[in-house]
Amino acid sequence: MRPLRYSINVTLDGCCDHRAIVADEETHRHATGILEQADALVLGRVTYEMMEAAWRPFAETATRPEWAEPWMEPFARTIDAARKYVVSRTLDRVDWNAELIRGDVAGAVRRLKQEPGKGLYVGGVMLPRALAEQGLIDEYELIVHPRVAGHGPTLFAGLSKPLDLRLVGRLELGSGAVALRYEPRREASNRGTEGSHRPTT
Numbered sequence: 320m321r322p323l324r325y326s327i328n329v330t331l332d333g334c335c336d337h338r339a340i341v342a343d344e345e346t347h348r349h350a351t352g353i354l355e356q357a358d359a360l361v362l363g364r365v366t367y368e369m370m371e372a373a374w375r376p377f378a379e380t381a382t383r384p385e386w387a388e389p390w391m392e393p394f395a396r397t398i399d400a401a402r403k404y405v406v407s408r409t410l411d412r413v414d415w416n417a418e419l420i421r422g423d424v425a426g427a428v429r430r431l432k433q434e435p436g437k438g439l440y441v442g443g444v445m446l447p448r449a450l451a452e453q454g455l456i457d458e459y460e461l462i463v464h465p466r467v468a469g470h471g472p473t474l475f476a477g478l479s480k481p482l483d484l485r486l487v488g489r490l491e492l493g494s495g496a497v498a499l500r501y502e503p504r505r506e507a508s509n510r511g512t513e514g515s516h517r518p519t520t
Contacts, residue, residue, distance in 0.1 A: 322438045323361070323428065325447045326353050326460035327474065328496075334468035335444055344390040345492050346462070351394045353460070354401055357440035361420075361428060364407035366443035371415050374398050404431065406446055425453045448475050451482060458502055459484060465495040 328340045342350070354360070362370070377387055378399030387395075403417040406424050413419050420427045428450060431439060441447050441456065450456050459482075461474070475482070488500035 321358065321432050321434060321436045322457035323432055323441055323450070323455055324353070324357070324438055324458040324460070325441050325450075325456050326350070326462065326498075327442075327444070327447070328462045328464060329474055330464055330466045330468040332467045332469065333473040334471055335474045336468065336470075336472060339468040339470075340464050340466065343494050344388070345494065346496065347391055347394045349462070349490075349492065349498065351397050354394075354397045354440060357401065357438055358434075358436035359402035359404055359431070359439055360398075361404045361406065361431070361439055361441045361446070363443045363446035364405060364410055365445070367403065367405045367407075367413070367415075367417065370398060370442075375415055424449065425455060428453075428455055444472065444474070448478060451475065452479060454503065456503070458487075458500060460488075460498055460500045462492075462496055462498045 327335055328337065328342065328346070329335050330339055334340075374395045377384055377391070377395040383389070383392075399415075401416065403413075403415065404420050404427075405413045405417050406420045406427075407413075408421065410419060424446075428439075432455070441450060447456065483504040484501035485504050486499065487502050488498075490498040490500075492498065
């Protein structure tokens with residue numbers, strides 16, 4: 320059984336808009352490590368298209384974009400090489416090492432989790448909320464940055480019921496950001512998978 324992990328950057332006031340957060344070299348190294356733990360990424364259409372537009376040309380050409388720093392290259396190579404599953408009702412096809420998921424998303428994710436391996440990573444905002452509703456996320460990591468955005472969107476807005484979590488890991492970054500890892504309190508949540516897993520360090 321593969322665990323499904325979720326990691327996202329947020330501000331102190333809960334904003335999860337990636338444009339509100341400046342990710343430095345250490346944050347990129349941390350994100351690269353997260354992707355390296357996953358056998359595959361599960362992404363919604365918006366996140367998939369945003370990541371492909373930013374990182375695929377960076378990884379596949381010899382010319383670094385003007386906005387990119389040299390220390391971003393490991394992240395670009397890692398996400399470029401990763402196996403991806405894309406959840407979309409509107410896309411007809413995907414490439415970039417990707418396969419399209421339609422219809423019963425929760426069922427498809429459950430089947431992916433039942434395969435052997437290190438784990439899966441889900442990215443974005445809307446898709447993780449839907450999977451959280453189904454109790455399918457096994458680990459949540461919130462990388463809380465020392466910034467107040469003053470606007471949304473906020474993480475898990477519109478969730479139908481509270482998520483009861485327990486802290487299983489904490490990492491302070493040089494920027495002042497803190498990566499907090501949580502697991503669901505299974506006795507208080509809708510169990511999405513059988514069994515449990517030991518969190519990575």
